[in-house]
Amino acid sequence: MLIKEYRICMPLSVDEYKIGQLYMVAKHSSEQSQKGEGVEVVRNEACEHEQHGKGQYTEKRVHLSSRLPTWLQSFIPKIFYVTEKAWNYYPYTITEYTCSFIPKFSVCIETRYEDNNGSSDNCLSMSVESLAQRTVDIVDIVNDPVPEKHFKEEEDLSKFKSKKTSRGPFDKKWMEATEPIMCSYKLVKVKFEVWGLQTKVESFTQKSIRDILLLGHKQAFAWIDEWIGMTEEDVREYEKQMQEETNKRVLGSRSGSTSSH
Known part of the structure; x- marks a missing residue:
């Protein structure tokens, strides 16, 4: 298992980030779902936890087979998706990714948001064992380069x-x-228990997660003028609208490609 802690600072308060993140995820999912390769929302409902209180549970299917590297595509079927289950007890969240086709693969992400610049050393209350294994990686949304295919001049925060x-x-x-400044602390545990491929897959997955975190957080701030001033009710309504459009695109495209075979 490969354990990394990513720290992503944002020029926002924790309260502002809550709206910005919901907006960014909804908009980004919609943009990625143009050709049946995207995010299908299966469940989105209220939940409750003894320690963390009331929250929101979402379950999504992330369709992405053609986006995988060729060496991984070779043993994965074309109709392939990853299941994402997320429990959002803001400012604390848990997200799990699994794949029915690869039962020995899983990703678990624990997140806590704090109003500081990444100075908390163990805000996720990691065990001594996890602390010994983790690597801390500072993701800089201003200075870290995004992959060239994702670069947009209007999202250059410098x-x-x-x-x-x-x-x-x-x-x-x-x-x-x-x-203001806040930090998203993300403890990411990647597990792939297949001899011979474990290190390669775990490292590739962590690199992919870092790229997604960098791009997503850059966009959340670059889109600030679209969402700042929204209430949580406003952004939940926007999220619902985007989910309905996205599901139509993803499911419509997939049923069309299935019927054509």
Whole structure:
């Protein structure tokens, strides 16, 4: 098992980030679902936890077979999806990814959001054993390069300035002086128990997760003028609308491709 802790700072408060994250996930899922390769929402309902209180449970199917590297595509069927189960007790969340076709593969992500610049050493209350195994990786949404195919000039935060909040652009040392600032602490555990492929798959998965976190958080801030000022009710309504459109696209495309075979 490969354990990493990602720390992603944002020029937002924890309360603002709650809205921005919901907006970003809904919009990003919709953008990725153009050709049946995207996110199908199976369940989205309220839940409750003894310790963390009331929250939201979502279950999604992430259809992505053609996006996998060729060496992994070779033994995975074309109709392939990963199941994502998420329990959101904001500012604490748990997300699990599994794949019925590869039962020995799983990803578990624990997240806590705090109003600081990544200075908490163990806000996820990791065990001594996990602390000894983890690697801390600072994901810098301003200075870390995104893959060229995802680069958009309007999402370059070293040049972007929000019209509604006047935040940005940011320099190389932005995490030391920016106000407000919050940090998303993500403990990611990747497990793939197949001899000979374990290290390769676990490393590839962690690299993919880092790329997704970097791009998603850059976009959440670059889109701030679209969502700042929304209430949670507003963003839940937007999320519902995007989910309905996305499900139609993903399911419609998949039934069309199935019937054509």
